[in-house]
Amino acid sequence: xxxxxxxxxxxxxxxxxxxxxxxxxxxxxxxxxxxxxxxxxxxxxxxxxxxxxxxxxxxxxxxxxxxxxxxxxxxxxxxxxxxxxxxxxxxxxxxxxxxxxxxxxxxxxxxxxxxxxxxxxxxxxxxxxxxxxxxxxxxxxxxxxxxxxxxxxxxxxxxxxxxxxxxxxxxxxxxxxxxxxxxxxxxxxxxxxxxxxxxxxxxxxxxxxxxxxxxxxxxxxxxxxxxxxxxxxxxxxxxxxxxxxxxxxxxx
Numbered sequence: 001x002x003x004x005x006x007x008x009x010x011x012x013x014x015x016x017x018x019x020x021x022x023x024x025x026x027x028x029x030x031x032x033x034x035x036x037x038x039x040x041x042x043x044x045x046x047x048x049x050x051x052x053x054x055x056x057x058x059x060x061x062x063x064x065x066x067x068x069x070x071x072x073x074x075x076x077x078x079x080x081x082x083x084x085x086x087x088x089x090x091x092x093x094x095x096x097x098x099x100x101x102x103x104x105x106x107x108x109x110x111x112x113x114x115x116x117x118x119x120x121x122x123x124x125x126x127x128x129x130x131x132x133x134x135x136x137x138x139x140x141x142x143x144x145x146x147x148x149x150x151x152x153x154x155x156x157x158x159x160x161x162x163x164x165x166x167x168x169x170x171x172x173x174x175x176x177x178x179x180x181x182x183x184x185x186x187x188x189x190x191x192x193x194x195x196x197x198x199x200x201x202x203x204x205x206x207x208x209x210x211x212x213x214x215x216x217x218x219x220x221x222x223x224x225x226x227x228x229x230x231x232x233x234x235x236x237x238x239x240x241x242x243x244x245x246x247x248x249x250x251x252x
Contacts, residue, residue: 004035006070015068018042020049022075046079053084074098078118081126092123093131093155097140099203116146123147131155193228200235210243217250227252 010017069090071077077092100112123130130147132138138154141147174180198204216222
């Protein structure tokens with residue numbers, strides 16, 4: 001879990017942490033469930049959190065008000081201006097500006113304009129800090145006057161644990177999976193894939209991946225290379241018939 005180092009750090013500093021989510025993501029693994037239980041982390045959906053908040057107001061029940069709010073992605077940032085979060089320190093993390101800011105489609109260009117105006121107002125009035133993950137987003141927010149430089153901070157990613165995800169552990173994992181021959185230490189090419197993982201859209205480079213497949217398939221030097229696409233079911237079901245047929249014929 002990319003947010004677990006942040007949760008660990010907050011708990012080490014004696015903060016009581018509550019997780020609020022808008023919608024469920026992938027199914028929680030047993031390891032993640034054990035982590036949540038071991039750390040006594042409270043988890044609520046946004047609707048449940050808001051319901052509890054207003055019920056406590058109606059019943060005149062005193063509750064502990066949050067001291068700090070960390071918002072990730074556009075939805076939580078917009079919802080963070082609601083009454084339950086008034087007069088607390090708010091920090092936003094923009095994990096990439098997303099399709100809305102990169103697409104040239106008319107709909108997204110109009111939506112981008114509205115979001116830029118909203119971000120500018122929200123960040124100025126309600127937020128103490130905005131974290132971005134790269135210098136291009138940092139520059140974009142400054143150039144468009146969406147956030148002031150005193151509130152902008154750059155962090156190197158969302159917290160991947162380098163002690164777990166590193167070349168040494170990758171090498172061990174490949175041996176476990178039989179991708180590397182234990183005797184001569186060579187990679188078993190017949191068990192490897194070139195994989196595309198993401199949404200099947202032009203913004204994510206899907207069609208460039210298809211172009212690369214076509215290029216490599218037609219090169220005799222790469223005749224044994226295999227390809228794989230990992231994407232949401234909803235995206236796969238939306239592919240047109242000809243494209244699905246092409247991928248099947250190429251054993252993708």
